[in-house]
Amino acid sequence: MTIDQIYKLFEAHPNVITNSRKIEKGCLFFALKGENFNGNKFAHDALNKGAAFAFVDEQEYHNSEKTILVENVLQTLQELALFHRRKLGIPILGITGSNGKTTTKELISTVLSEKYQVAFTQGNLNNHIGVPLTLLTMNKSTEIGVVEMGANHPFEIGELCAIADPDLGIITNIGRAHLEGFGSFETIKKTKAELYEHLKRKGGTIFYNNDNIILQELIGDYSRTVSFGKTSADFTGEPVSSPPYLHAKLNFPKGAIYLNTQLTGHYNFENLMAAACIGNYFQVDPLKIQSAIKNYRPKNNRSQLIEKSGLQIIMDAYNANPTSMQASIESFVSAFQQPRFLIMGDMLELGDQALKEHISILEQTKKHPFEAVFLVGPVFKEAAQSSSYYTFPDVSALCNYFAQNPVKKGSVLIKGSRGIHLEKVLDFL
Incomplete structure (x- = not known):
């Protein structure tokens, strides 16, 4: 079955599920495999629960007109997501980083939602399975997609960029995380920088913290950038001491605005700056940016x-x-x-x-x-x-x-x- 044919099935059944325990009537079930599980074994059960079709990649489970045999279910899921992403033709913002990427994703999405229909990564669905699933939740009403990308081994961000094909991107920061998988800090830098490399090849827009020397170096002489920071940036601001919460003064084109937040930790300043900068880039009203950030409450044991x-x-x-x-x-x-x-x-x-x-x-x-x-x-x-x-x-x-x-x-x-x-x-x- 060609990707065009698979896409027609998706258009008729735009609900993709990979967990057989969460089957919904009329969905497409993708029978993924891992070290300790084989989704192929649950394809028949998924169909009995109401799935419209089940994608399998083992011949013995291709036993119904509603099972579709493909060479590799995961690869098919990823190819479908990319095909769908390109059909939609909307701007996709990719986010990665060692710290703060989930909070930054949520702040950006909250701000952009003041003006646009935004679809964004839910929870921590930021890997080779989560990214395509995120893309496949987007529909014709979606105006902007925000996709978080995580990595714990080399080349993973490049692989996720090949699926999501972002037009814009931000690396929150680069730190010493997942050293077991990466081996060294230099490898972490190279992997995170794969987002920049993708955007440079595509002529996309990079948002970056101008106060971060590592990010400055990785950008090099690439010019399609929007910087934020305390000074010497396209978008500037400064933290305002107000323990225990973080407050800030941000300089918008028509004047400064004070932001009160429900975030703790000085380290969240760069996260809210990123959200305000990107909101400003997409012409969200500064007062709506102020309101969105003020009302955002961190959850899931994050600050x-x-x-x-x-x-x-x-x-x-x-x-x-x-x-x-x-x-x-x-x-x-x-x-x-x-x-x-x-x-x-x-x-x-x-x-x-x-x-x-x-x-x-x-x-x-x-x-x-x-x-x-x-x-x-x-x-x-x-x-x-x-x-x-x-x-x-x-x-x-x-x-x-x-x-x-x-x-x-x-x-x-x-x-x-x-x-x-x-x-x-x-x-x-």
């Missing part, structure tokens, strides 16, 4: 401020790497007074650099006064051998400790990789 029983808790445990951990600690110290408590979980996917990076974080921590520091995970435990910090093998042990020794007053930063499950601590604070 959330939680008031609980005399405590101010910064819940930032969706993910962690050395760059984001350092930024969170510095921002926490600058915004909150003593008594301050620090709860940190292991930073995962750092490979043979893990111990070194955890020791570096502890050295940074020692520069600031904390009422107490609690460390969760085997790597932090090994790194903290010579310190007086409290260490716990896992989050359950920490929860048991707090059940007997509750923190009653002060501010608490909770920061760690998602796999440590630090969100469980909230019930014990």
